[in-house]
Amino acid sequence: MALPAGEIEALVAGEHEDVFGVLGPHLVLLSHGPGVVVRVFLPDAETAQVIPRGSSLEPPVMERLHPAGLFEAVFADRSQVFAYQLRVTGDDGATVTIDDPYRFPSTLSDYDRHLLAEGTHEHAADKLGAHPVVLDGVAGTTFAVWAPNARRVSVVGDFNRWDGRRHPMRRHPANGIWEIFVPGVGEGARYKFEIRSRSGEPLALKADPYAFAFEAETPRTAAVVTSLDRHRWRDATWLRRRAQRNPHDGPMAIYEVHLGSWRRVPEEGDRMLTYPELAERLGAYVRAMGFTHVELLPVMEHPFYGSWGYQVIGYFAPTRRYGTPEEFMAFVDELHRQGIGVILDWVPAHFPRDPHGLGYFDGTHLYEHADPRLGAHTDWGTLIFNYGRNEVANFLLGNALFWLDRYHADGLRVDAVASMLYLDYSRRAGEWIPNAFGGRENLGALAFLRRLNEAAHRDRPGVVVAAEESTSWPMVSRPTYVGGLGFGFKWNMGWMHDVLDFMSHDPVHRKYRHDRLTFGLLYAWTENFVLPLSHDEV
Structure with a gap:
């Protein structure tokens, strides 16, 4: 031929x-x-x-x-x-x-491709990313990634000498998804995506946005093929009792912790504790101190350790600094066995500019806005998600539900909500663009947050979704059907500042500052407040 x-x-x-x-x-x-x-x-x-x-x-x-x-x-x-x-x-x-x-034919059904195209697939992580499977009697791994503006996408790894010519992927023009089944590739294989932009501009090899795990070695930029199906959960009793409780009807004392700095092992080079060690020691400590929940500073994979986890690259991967995804599942399982709930700090407000990350993913501003007045976070030097893009909102929604479902998390503390709500957040005049109605509200973020809270509470009774929101935005913790954002709780940042200000005064002068302690009662019942003293005050 x-x-x-x-x-x-x-x-x-x-x-x-x-x-x-x-x-x-x-x-x-x-x-x-x-x-x-x-x-x-x-x-x-x-x-x-x-x-x-x-x-x-x-x-x-x-x-x-x-x-x-x-x-x-x-x-x-x-x-x-x-x-x-x-x-x-x-x-x-x-x-x-x-x-x-x-x-081999496509592994994505017409229905999956339809839902992914319109941004309504709440379990996109089951279809995108890397999944070990057996097709037609052949063991291998399916790879899929969303890159609608790419000219060519290949999966590269140790299995093909990182040569992008060997495994170019199948493109689905209707939704911009690229996929391939690679026989013989199994768990433990390292991989990235090689993306050729239509402009011809060279791009760094990109990490899989849906990767379940990353390599353990620094700088942890390659994803690792991983199955999440091996752990056998033992917390059915906990989940049943959680579903029968209303979080608003009983006391909740939350212990916030950064796993990497909570305790170290000085006898072994001051190393960090592993997930198995943390499960035993942290659970015992928290229970002895009378706390009902732990709240983990972000455990999602992040290359820069100094960010405390707030600059996430691997949204679907627990960091390998402390162990494997299966060991993190066992960590949550053990805390549930000890009667301790697990809340995860979650960061949908921004993401870092690392070249292997989400920024300029397919040679275009795919996950972020192209205009820095919308897409650049001036305080942190990071990028802001384009919440008005259906596929981006679906990526974040699916990620939140993923941690609640696959890792049995009992709740999410949503970081930096205020920066999501306002287009002029921390910006001077001329540095931001009004919305379609001339206002400063981020309409895409509002729609996303309401959709997130509706989905999280719809099928998961007893979960906690709390907003770190520091402004006077009304009805943050009120249902969406009455005009609220739908969060279960809101952090009371004003109470935190007032208490710290009160304590900063010499004890002999505090009797003149009691207004700092009583002022919060004027608005205490306007929201379902959590009273926090957190890492932000360190």
Whole structure:
């Protein structure tokens, strides 16, 4: 079969935009009837053969179409494609039998693609990212990523020598998702996405936004193929009792903790405690001190340790500094066994500019706004999510529900809500853009927060969703059906400042400052308040 020279050159250069339209098996019309042509791109291969499944005949050697490793075989008198393997002899003389990733169909159903396209798939993490599976009797891993403006996306890793020409992915034009099933890749494999932008601007290899784990070694920029299905939960009794309780009807004492600095092991180089060690020691300490919950400073993967976790790269991955995802599940499980609830600090307000992260993801401002007056957080030097983009809002919503469902978290403390609500937050005149009605309210963020709280409380009775909100925005902790934001609780930052101001005075003068303690009673019942003394005051 004659393949146009332009397509051949695009394939071997890693520039072809529809690799699945060329590689793998394809029905063709030959001069004497129907047939099947199989094409493969195998750099470093000397010879290749197609071995049809169930055939005992010696297969012919494939024709080499290009010295870089493009091969083709034509099977006459075939009216449908067939399952096969490849027998490959490398330039080192070794012969291996492998499965061709381009013979497998898409793993995304039409319904999944529809929901992902409109931004209403609450469990997108089950479809995007990396998932070890068995397809047609072949073990491997499916990879999928949203990059609608990319010209080409490849998955790269140790398994293909980080060569983006070897595994270009299938593009779904309707929703901008790219996917591929790579046979033979299993748990523990490191990977990233190589994205070619339409502008031709070079991009750093990107970490998987939906990765379940990252490599343990610093700087932790490569994702790791991981299954979350091994842990057997033992907290059914806890979850049942939680569902029967109303968080507003009983006392709740929350112990905020940064896992990496709570305790160390000085005898072993001052190392951090692991998730298993923390489960035992932290649980016992919190229970002895009379707390009902722990609130963990962000445990989502973050390259910069000095951020305390507030500059997240791996939104779906517990940090490997303290152990594996399975060990973090066991950590939550053990605290539940000890009668302690687990609240996670969650950061949907901004994300860091690390080149392997979400910023400028596919050669465009995909997750953030292009205009820095909307997309740049001036206080922290980070980027602000574009909440008005359905796919971005769905990414964040799915992430929140992911921690509640997959890790059995009992609640979320949503960080920096005030910076989400106001377009002019910490900006001078001329540094922000009004909304469509001329106001300073971030309408996209408002819609997202209401949707988040409705979804979180709809199917998860007893969970706590608290807002760190420092302004006078009304009805933060009131239901959405009466015009509120739908949070269960709001941090009372005013009470915190008043108490600290009172305590800063010399004891002999405090009797003149009692207004600092009583003023909060004027608004104490306007919201469901949590009274915090937290890391912000350190």
